[in-house]
Amino acid sequence: MNRLKDIFSFSEDYPLIFTQADFWIFFAVIYFLYAILYSKKNLRSAYLFAISLLFYYKTSGLFIGILLFSTVNDFFLGKAIYNSTSILTKKLLVTVSVIINLGTLCYFKYAYFFTESYNNLFNTDYQVINYLAQFANSWASVDYFTVDAIILPVGISFYTFQTISYSVDIYRKQIKPLKSIIDFGFFVSFFPQLVAGPIVRAADFVPQIRKEIRVTKEDFGSATFMILKGLIKKMLFADFIAMNFMDRVFDVPEMFSGFTNIMAMIGYSLQIYGDFSGYTDIAIGLALLMGYKLPVNFDSPYKAIHCGDFWKRWHISLSSWLKDYLYIPIGGNRNGSIFSYVFITVFTFLGVFAYVDFGVAIIATAGIGLLLIVTLFSSKLAWHFNRNVNIMITMLIGGLWHGASWKFVIWGGLNGLGVVAYKYWRKISPYENSNSWLAITWKIAFTFIFITFTRIYFRGNSMDHINRFYQAIMTNMDWTNALVVLWEYRIVFVVMLFGYITHWLPYRTKDWLLDQFIKSNIIIKGLIAVIVAIICYQTYAADFQPFIYFQF
Incomplete structure (x- = not known):
């Protein structure tokens, strides 16, 4: 009973993690x-809403208030x-929704980023103060919240995007609002995907809230398979290779050879895929066990043949959200917008000034301004400029979504350049339309290398x-000791090799494995689950490894 009490009560040291x-x-x-x-629809929604709130409370404590604020x-x-019958009022209300949601997100996620950038820009020394915590302490006459952080x-980041899409989709007349705040709270807080996605849109999930729940044998088998697959991805392909190799290298990269650092980067591509994809596999499996379907979030991303293809396969729910709620509204691949021009001009100035100096920032900004003037006299140049600028803005904001730091902006920008560059390269590529295995292998390898080294x-x-x-990497490759490194970390590299082989298996092979698992006897399913549990237990560390995307 004490164990159950601990599990269902809040503790900062023991949050509910899928791998525990x-x-x-x-x-x-x-x-x-x-x-x-x-089977009782009203009670079902209320129950899952309450359980989801409990789950989030176990994970985040009194920050549950922010979730409830967004919900209400x-x-x-x-x-x-x-x-509303007025178009102007509708626009005003949806703008209020976006401003409140993004304002809340920016306060908690980007306060340090904006303050640091402002200090660098104007040579000031402002410090971040948590005015919301200060107000809460004063209002409640307690000293519970930390005001200096x-x-x-x-x-x-995940539930904010969900609530924004709900308001926008109602404005676009794609959905009708839910009548019950309990149903809406259930949609926003559904615990399997609450803390790390996938980002669920109301249009996809709301119709499921009032449907008859029926978990078939196929659903149960598919859900179990997804959960077991997710645990293997997270605990074997992500945590094991990170703890036994990559974390050591990344902590002090200068202490290792260039070859070792390269292998660590290749390992990190597997780690972050196993970590995030593993989480969403488990989330999808848990939801399916309860009769709900969540969107697919990964589609073998390292099979991508170019950078744009990669972003159609990786974190699909975010990529599609950014396309529908950012890229297309600011003009897409056809038009520019005032937002596009202002954003790219201001962002160019701030980025260059932050990492170079004021003079270069002025020159770079003037160059953008000159280019904008030239596009007024050339429709063809304007089309190229608008399309590419909109792509870059989407990728830059996508990078900033992942983390409040200029390094994430650079990462997003590099991926944006990768997407733009391919759009021109494919027009002159001698093997663009080739279906030979050699050409496809080269495309996949080149894309994988690019994605890996921007990471x-x-x-x-x-x-x-x-x-x-x-x-x-540049000064200490030391190829002579490569075999020594491979032998020293042989178990890690075998796991990495196995991880990539399973990732690159043909779709038909993966579908066959899933089909065989679904058709198997319940005893076979149980034995496989026990084997997976034993494998995961053997790689389990005393200090649990949180999912990487929890920080976003």
């Missing part, structure tokens, strides 16, 4: 009760948008750390 036994005890208890009442705010704004609530801006702790990593 506590979560599965938690899920077993709530699933048992769910199996009793799932957008529920009533959504109704107001739908009921702003802590990022887990999952705020140092994602993984590096600071620009200095990133520079030390690249310096180690």
Whole structure:
């Protein structure tokens, strides 16, 4: 009983993580009760909403208030948008929704980034103060919240985008608002995907809330398969190789040879895929066990043949969200917009000034301005400029979504350049339309190398750390000891090789494995689950490894 009490009460040291036994005890208890009442729609929604709030409270404590604020705010704004007969009022209300949601996100996620950038720009020394915590302490006459630091609530980037899409979709007349705030709260907070996605749109999930729940044998088999696959990805392909190899290299890259650093980057591509894809596999499996379908978030991204293809396969729910709610509204591949021109001009000035100096920033900004003037006299140049600028803006903001730092902006910008460059390269590529295995292998390899080596801006702790990593590669390759490195970390590299082989298996092979698992006897399923549990337990560390995307 004490164990259950600990599991269902808040503790900063013991959050509910998919890879820990506590979560599965938690899920077993709530699933048992769910199996009793799932046929009663109102009670089902209320129960899952309450459980989701408990789950988030276990993960984030009193930050649950931010989640409830977003829920209440957008529920009533959504109704107001739908009921308004004035187009101007509708636009005003949806603007209010976007401003409140993004304002909340920016306060918690980007306060340090904006303050640091302002200090660098104007040579000031302002410090971040948590005025919201200060107000809460004063209002409640307590000293509970820390006022000299702003802590990022887990999952705020994900549920903020969900609530924004709800209001926008109502404005676009793609959906009708939910009548019950309980149903809406359930949609926003559904616990399997709450803290790390996938980002679920109302148009996809809302119709499922009131449907009859029926978990078929195929659903149960597919859900179990997804959960087991997710655990293997996270605990074997991500945590094991990180703890036993990559973390050591990334901590002090200059202490290792260039070859070792390159292998660490290749390993990191597998780690971050296993970590994030593993989470969403488990989330999709858990939701399916309860009768709900979440969107696919990964489609073998390292099979991508160019950078644009990669972003159609990686974090699909974010990529499609940015396309529908940012890229297309600012003009897409056809037109520019005032937002596009202002954003690219201001961002160019701030970025160059932050990392070079004021004079160069002025020159770069003037160059953008001159280019804008030239586009007024050339429709063809304007088309190229608008399309590419809109792509770059989308990727830059996508990079900033991942982290409040210029290194994430650089990472997003490099990927944007990769997307733009391919659009021109494919017009002159001699093997663009070739279906030979050699050409496809080359495309996949080149794309993988590009994606892998831009990720140092994602993984590096600071620009200095990133520079030390690249310096180690450029000045200390030491190929003579490559075999020694391979032998020293042979188990890690075998796991890495196995991870990439399973990733690059043909779709038909993966579908066959899933089909065989679904058709198998329940005893076989149980044995496979036990084997997976044993493998995962053997790689388990005393200090649990949180999912990488929890920080976003």
